[in-house]
Amino acid sequence: MPKGSDELTQARKDEIVNACAELYETMGFRDITIRDIGAKTSFTRTSIYNYFQTKEEIFLALLQREHETWIADLEEIIQGNESLSVDGFAGALAHTLEKRVCMLKLMSMNLYDMEGNSRLENLAVFKQSYAGTLRAVTCCLEKFFPCMTPVDVQNFIYAFFPFLFGIYPYTSHTEKQLEAMKLAHVNHIDYSVYEIVKTFIARLLRSFH
Structure with a gap:
């Protein structure tokens, strides 16, 4: 587990974006929900909102990467x-x-x-x-x-x-x-x-x- 709040925050963001990328390989943008993304992470779905407010922000982070x-x-x-x-x-x-x-x-x-x-x-x-x-x-x-x-x-x-x-x-x-x-x-x-x-x-x- 990463040490320090900044490292933990980045690790959580990376995990969310990775989950989004994996889903996008087989599902359409409109079909993917934050619930779907959350199901592929190691923390609760509601925790995602601490890092991204919308599904689109997650995809934008993926595009940035x-x-x-x-x-x-x-x-x-x-x-x-x-x-x-x-x-x-x-x-x-x-x-x-x-x-x-x-x-x-x-x-x-x-x-x-x-x-x-x-x-x-x-x-x-x-x-x-x-x-x-x-x-x-x-x-x-x-x-x-x-x-x-x-x-x-x-x-x-x-x-x-x-x-x-x-x-x-x-x-x-x-x-x-x-x-x-x-x-x-x-x-x-x-x-x-x-x-x-x-x-x-x-x-x-x-x-x-």
């Missing part, structure tokens, strides 16, 4: 490579995102609910992690493509980050969605997260070979 893990992966790219070609960087960035399916799913499906039903102070902490991802991607571009101007970098950011919201819907489909596309005669092509991200990044950077 996903962003922080992604930042660490981006920093590894920066520290581990002196230089990268467009293709090399596109592949490296794509690899970081294929590990962040939970992040992509939350961003594409549940972001407005999470932000709208979280306290301002929790939302501000999350936005700090989001800002960290912006800085990490910017640092990658500045290191590996020094010919890019500040405007070039900003244009990349404005194209890339909105693109993130569409990755999950284009790479993950339920059987019902696939059957509906078949009935509607939609020409569906399967893409992995890696494939769709690498292709997109390479196209964004093709002028900077």
Whole structure:
């Protein structure tokens, strides 16, 4: 058992977020309740309210953790490579995102609910992690493509980050969605997260070979 109130508080928060993440692997956002999350923790359901006031705050904390893990992966790219070609960087960035399916799913499906039903102070902490991802991607571009101007970098950011919201819907489909596309005669092509991200990044950077 962690010693000290701060350590105990963080351990309890981590346990709650871990329980939420586990449920989210097999259940939908709207179906998961605080009761469900509490049932997977080692303390009472009512104790959760000492740390999170709403289900959305728990999910927002999960998304924050996903962003922080992604930042660490981006920093590894920066520290581990002196230089990268467009293709090399596109592949490296794509690899970081294929590990962040939970992040992509939350961003594409549940972001407005999470932000709208979280306290301002929790939302501000999350936005700090989001800002960290912006800085990490910017640092990658500045290191590996020094010919890019500040405007070039900003244009990349404005194209890339909105693109993130569409990755999950284009790479993950339920059987019902696939059957509906078949009935509607939609020409569906399967893409992995890696494939769709690498292709997109390479196209964004093709002028900077």
